[in-house]
Amino acid sequence: MIxxxxxxxxxxxxxxxxxxxxxxxxxxxxxxxxYQRCLAIEMTxxxxxxxxxxxxxxxxxxxHVGRRRVDFFVEGKIMVELKARVQLDDHHLAQAINYxxxxxxxxxxxxxxxNTSLQFKRVYxxxxxxx
Numbered sequence: 001m002i003x004x005x006x007x008x009x010x011x012x013x014x015x016x017x018x019x020x021x022x023x024x025x026x027x028x029x030x031x032x033x034x035y036q037r038c039l040a041i042e043m044t045x046x047x048x049x050x051x052x053x054x055x056x057x058x059x060x061x062x063x064h065v066g067r068r069r070v071d072f073f074v075e076g077k078i079m080v081e082l083k084a085r086v087q088l089d090d091h092h093l094a095q096a097i098n099y100x101x102x103x104x105x106x107x108x109x110x111x112x113x114x115n116t117s118l119q120f121k122r123v124y125x126x127x128x129x130x131x
Contacts, residue, residue: 079108
């Protein structure tokens, strides 16, 4: 599953593996916070450094405009946003992409525990077009 064309592939595979173990053990149907707590336990067992409910500052043109919490910030490189929905929609994906962009991260993960199968997406900071 490691694919070097993806940024931080080995690390994202490890995080996804932790999420798969949580989903395999719990299944779907719990609140997001339960999955968050279980994923924290699993990532700790796997030796990953992370902060949970990591508060990040948001700036607009150099001006502080607020802050937002991401579910996990792993190894100081990867934002992980969790959901517990039957199905992800474009809004969830846009939120995760926006986080990678606003925080200046190369990659993030959007993980959904709410479906009968674990859903995950690697999200990247969009490349801006130059005119």
